[in-house]
Amino acid sequence: MRHIAQRDLRNVQRVLIQLAEARCLSLNIIWxxxxxxxxxxxxxxxxxxxxxxxxxxxxxxxxxxxxxxxxxxxxxxxxxxxxxxxxxxxxxxxxxxxxxxxxxxxxxxxxxxxxxxxxxxxxxxxxxxxxxxxxxxxxxxxxxxxxxxxxxxxxxxxxxxxxxxxxxxxxxxxxxxxxxxxxxxxxxxxxxxxxxxxxxxPSWEEQQMEQLRLELQATKAVVADLEARLAVMERDHHLSEVPDWAKASVNKAVQQGLIRTPTPSSHDFFRILTVLDRKGLL
Ligand SMILES: [Zn+2]
CATH class of the missing domain: 3.40.80.10 (Peptidoglycan recognition protein-like)
Structure with missing residues (x-):
């Protein structure tokens, strides 16, 4: 996942450099x-x-x-x-x-x-x-x-x-x-x-712009794919019930009024609660 994101970043950097080059080419008229x-x-x-x-x-x-x-x-x-x-x-x-x-x-x-x-x-x-x-x-x-x-x-x-x-x-x-x-x-x-x-x-600039347009389109498709995969991961991370290893900590937090109910929540939430409990902070 991370290496795909870095590749996208490199694409965007390349696009910016090429646009800058195209801009420089347009500045060679001496007044x-x-x-x-x-x-x-x-x-x-x-x-x-x-x-x-x-x-x-x-x-x-x-x-x-x-x-x-x-x-x-x-x-x-x-x-x-x-x-x-x-x-x-x-x-x-x-x-x-x-x-x-x-x-x-x-x-x-x-x-x-x-x-x-x-x-x-x-x-x-x-x-x-x-x-x-x-x-x-x-x-x-x-x-x-x-x-x-x-x-x-x-x-x-x-x-x-x-x-x-x-x-x-x-x-x-x-x-x-x-x-x-x-x-x-x-x-x-x-x-x-x-x-x-x-x-x-078509001019060199027009050819470049067309090439960049196609690359941006491809990059957008990659980003859309990443977003879809992220959404799936987030959905899978959402737990429908409290996992066994977190039950004691969740109960303690409920008893102390820190959370109102042991509402099903994310894996990360239960993990943080357990760590706080183990550190004696609940
Ligand atoms: Zn003439």
């Missing part, structure tokens, strides 16, 4: 908050698309430009470096200035959602810049970007109650909004097929 003027209100629009870009430059130059007081023209919500670092420049609650186009070109945009909504796509977009030139992401960069897509979806779901669908209509490249000026953003080597394939699968 570079832009205190200048290159963001604005979403004007009530909910983020509905994630737009991928290529920075055509280094992460250092991206950081410098997006935090420069001279920059009053462009920004992005996030940047992902070749090393897999994620920098955030604009809060998701605000609109970054990344993929805006004029009204006449909105009507001709390749992305259906842009044509249908008919408003500045920055208003309902979340933008990710990737350090590099041709879209050929490093492995660390791809993993970080994949994680970031899921982070954005979770954040938007929590803040606005909207789930950004992970499909080709909502996970876009800049060229699908602005094919005239940005036909090569995020670059010819951007890993679209792999990104869509990975986004379709």
């Amino acid at each position: 570079k908050g832009n205190q200048y003027t290159n963001s604005s209100e979403r004007r009530g629009q909910v983020p509905q698309i994630i737009v991928n870009h290529i920075s055509v430059g280094s992460m250092a130059s991206l950081d410098a430009w997006f935090t420069s007081p001279n920059n009053k023209v462009s920004s992005a919500h996030f940047g992902v470096s070749k090393h897999g670092d994620i920098h955030q420049y604009v809060k998701l609650e605000r609109m970054a200035w990344t993929q805006g186009i004029s009204a006449d070109r909105i009507a001709k945009a390749p992305a259906a959602i842009v044509r249908e909504k008919g408003i500045n796509p920055n208003l309902y977009g979340v933008s990710i810049e990737h350090e590099g030139y041709d879209g050929n992401l490093s492995e660390e960069q791809f993993e970080a970007s994949l994680w970031l897509h899921r982070y954005i979806r979770d954040y938007v779901k929590q803040e606005w109650g909207y789930v950004i669908p992970f499909n080709r209509e909502h996970i876009l490249g800049h060229f699908q909004i602005d094919p005239v000026r940005k036909s090569s953003c995020p670059g010819p080597k951007f890993p679209w097929i792999r990104l869509y394939a990975m986004l379709a699968k």
Whole structure:
């Protein structure tokens, strides 16, 4: 019985450690908050698309430009470096200035959602810049970007109650909004097929949570079994009459008014009474 309880405790400890690990994984966004003027209100629009870009430059130059007081023209919500670092420049609650186009070109945009909504796509977009030139992401960069897509979806779901669908209509490249000026953003080597394939699968955290859910379910079943066995033991311990070895002590206790009647009780009760008697305390 005891060894089963200790095994359960170990399970619970493992669950807690894994949850802590999952929590740590979610803390790798470095805030570079832009205190200048290159963001604005979403004007009530909910983020509905994630737009991928290529920075055509280094992460250092991206950081410098997006935090420069001279920059009053462009920004992005996030940047992902070749090393897999994620920098955030604009809060998701605000609109970054990344993929805006004029009204006449909105009507001709390749992305259906842009044509249908008919408003500045920055208003309902979340933008990710990737350090590099041709879209050929490093492995660390791809993993970080994949994680970031899921982070954005979770954040938007929590803040606005909207789930950004992970499909080709909502996970876009800049060229699908602005094919005239940005036909090569995020670059010819951007890993679209792999990104869509990975986004379709459950994340590591989701897999872990499912595993933990199953383990907790199993642990609960063990606890329920233990409780049932304990109930049986308690019932068996409840004696229907006073055992012979306790009769003298019970009688003495009744005579002294310590207990009113020799009511049938548990094994332990009679044992304690007998020990007190033997110690001369009755
Ligand atoms: Zn772009």
